Amino acid sequence: MTHPDPHVLALTGAVGSGKSTVASAFAALDVPCLDADLVARAIHQDPAHPAMAAIAAAFPQAMDSDGRLARGSLRSVFARDAAANAQLKQLLRPWVLEAARSWTAARHAPYVVWESALIGDQAIPAARVLVVDAPSQVRMARLALRNPDWTPTQVAAIFAMQPSREAYIEGAHDVIVNEGTPDALARMVQDLHRKYTSLWSTP
Numbered sequence: 001m002t003h004p005d006p007h008v009l010a011l012t013g014a015v016g017s018g019k020s021t022v023a024s025a026f027a028a029l030d031v032p033c034l035d036a037d038l039v040a041r042a043i044h045q046d047p048a049h050p051a052m053a054a055i056a057a058a059f060p061q062a063m064d065s066d067g068r069l070a071r072g073s074l075r076s077v078f079a080r081d082a083a084a085n086a087q088l089k090q091l092l093r094p095w096v097l098e099a100a101r102s103w104t105a106a107r108h109a110p111y112v113v114w115e116s117a118l119i120g121d122q123a124i125p126a127a128r129v130l131v132v133d134a135p136s137q138v139r140m141a142r143l144a145l146r147n148p149d150w151t152p153t154q155v156a157a158i159f160a161m162q163p164s165r166e167a168y169i170e171g172a173h174d175v176i177v178n179e180g181t182p183d184a185l186a187r188m189v190q191d192l193h194r195k196y197t198s199l200w201s202t203p
């Protein structure tokens, strides 16, 4: 029996805002969640993937000897070069979208979540966009806790390449301001889930 494709909820926000935590809260409510950044990683770690010829041609200095993007190159090469970073995203984007679409078509649910820090950069085909927002100081403190091996310079470089809070919020249908407790965050996700379920459940 055929079934309609689930609606897509794009979940985005700057690094450290709490996207992954929000995705876990949706997953706990049985909403299928896809991490688009992990999909991108699966592509650039597969030397046989058709995307890799163009990526290797554009960034020979970022490849390892097996034909993958070298470990650490995202931070060492792309975090320092906004143009290279944008070009890499551009090369990956159609493949990530194709993989995300076929993953979505195979799900049986009123809606699914696509999580990505990159969604804020460009319009993606989503029914709604949910942005997770938090003040820069809060995000920096969370990142320092989560990644003790990152130097302050690396954190600053990653922050500098993020679209502004305003740019994320501009494209949002819904915004979660994540500056309270994890419990408060979980309650906000439950409220949104009720809203999306009533919006997208077919009778």
Ligand code: ADP
Pocket (backbone or CB within 6 Å): 013, 014, 015, 016, 017, 018, 019, 020, 021, 022, 142, 143, 145, 146, 178, 179, 180, 181, 182, 185
């Ligand atoms: P993102 O996916 O946007 O980079 P994460 O969900 O990984 O952000 O959150 C960054 C860090 O902050 C994680 O270690 C997470 O556990 C923590 N965190 C997220 N939300 C909260 C919160 N409301 N209170 C305390 N810590 C939080």
